[in-house]
Amino acid sequence: MKIFSFVEGANPRKGGLGLVGVPWIAKSVAERGHQVVLNIAGYPNPGTEKWVQPDVRTALECKMGAGKYGIVTYPCIIQRWAFSPAMLRAYLPYIRDVDFIILHSTYSFPVLVGYLLARRFHKPYGLWPHGIFAPIQRQISGRKKKIYNGLIARAIMDNASVLFYSAKGEREEADSLNFKAPSVIVPHGLNFDDFVSLPPRGTFRSRYMAGHSGPLVLFLSRINQKKGLDILARAFALVLERLPNARLAIVGSSDPPQFEDRAMSWIKESGISDFVVMPGLLVGEDKMQAFADADVFVLPSQAENFGFAVFEAMASRIPVVISDTLDYAKEVDSHQAGISVPRNPQAFANAIVRILTDKDLHRELGQNGFSLARTYSWDKTGERVERTIECILRGEPLPPDLIMQEG
Template structure:
């Protein structure tokens, strides 16, 4: 990687580097500065206070060696939500920044599987309401909050089932199953593992409520996927698109508190009309905010603005897959 970056970076007019505290950010920043190539850093949520505090000593060493310099001398920092930029401000040395969100190929969600396709694979879901967790099974995803909330939801909606869909790459699922067992909810929770393609669309199509009480989420692409399918979402106020979701009435927002989270889920389960309204709002929001063609043009404008401030010809820059590390 170092050899290729050393040779290739001088050939480009602008470089877009992703994430921090990794080898590539050390090398990319070094060679961009050496050859006078402006570079953009996208932190991917690493500067969120919740994540910034983790492994602080290890990160501090890397900051002193190279990462602080990378941030200070970046042409800009790229955030995917305004909230992410606000949260990162105390540790970015007043570096300039811009917001361009993640996106979806919205057309992939235009033709969803037939209603009930997912339910047919799990007969125990017959006549039940599905609360869907659709994300990595990971410490930061708030599954402790969700299990506590689901326990309370059961008191009002005994027909509710929690479906947990997503990969368990770190063995965190064992802890989640322990929490479920402690609350005697084992027969009310289904683990599907990771689903892709038509299976992914089928579970999103059949969900009554999508729930993600993350402690930290710089964007939340799973939330947007659920919204694209018209699923009403309940998310925490630590998912950085929560303000956009709330202002567009495209979902419910809760603090990272299991009682409040249960309250929001119960409100949706009890009102089918409200679920329909919020689901429709969510689909409109995805088309307005998160289509790749719009996002691509917005990002191109940011590249051009940076090059113009460097008195370089904006038409000359090359956008290639290997320019983004």
């Protein structure tokens, strides 16, 4: 199959990461013997630059596993909306031979381009919402989204051949919107080989914490409204009352950049400024060093449709403390791979202290998390996407095991 995907790139004003799973979804499908081109308006996701090609023709010939895969990027005239007219012009010579189109998220110009091409040339397409229909996400720029929904977004969703959700909870959050398109659940994966052997312990602490040897609590994610940093700041103040030698590392970039001021105000108001480090966005080996030095990973986020950092922490054998509102919280609990708690400071503080003061529990949660993370592979993601697309192209019902109690 020949598959074109469309997505907004890594925007420095939105944390600088982009939709981190998208390049890996595309790659996982290509490796199964298909030609896949990922079209990005803006910058590529950090760590994926090696797959960027100069044009569509070259991308279609780059070998990847049993197939072909390349990323093509286009400059944005308006970065905020990933507005890149060059993207539309570049694909007109190739679109007639495409079998399937995949759109990622909704509120961006690349998605509009992919939708218009699909409709103009009568191509089936699927869409990954990537959590945009969570209640808190709907509130962000809610008025503008409502207008855009009426103009075009609703049609994009309803005319899709399939909606790809990464978790059952993500689909349930969208149920009230009554989209006409059928849906499947395809979890994201993890590059597990990256976590088999972590860097030696101590590098992150030496660089950012003057070699501090006490307990280290790690938050690694975008710094924005839904992540619960106000809860974390108050929770860590309670942790310090019982474990004064503990430290907190808040790793990530602000989305938007000015949100860091609010996060800093919460830290100051909680009286923990002297016990917190904020090194900014870390990727690649630098991120791995943070995992290697952490004793507990924490994420008090309101919503995560997958939560890559949670699974990366578990793959690093770090016990996790997460909100019980996250889509995979029940699975983490059932596998005893971490502790999920209500979104309040006392609950998070109690769970953090419990793990840090019980070596047997710490070891058990870390090992169970490692085992759970291993079950999520990009190979499985690619196989499930492939089966879904093949059913659509053959005019067959979607795979029953991926529909999972739809309706």
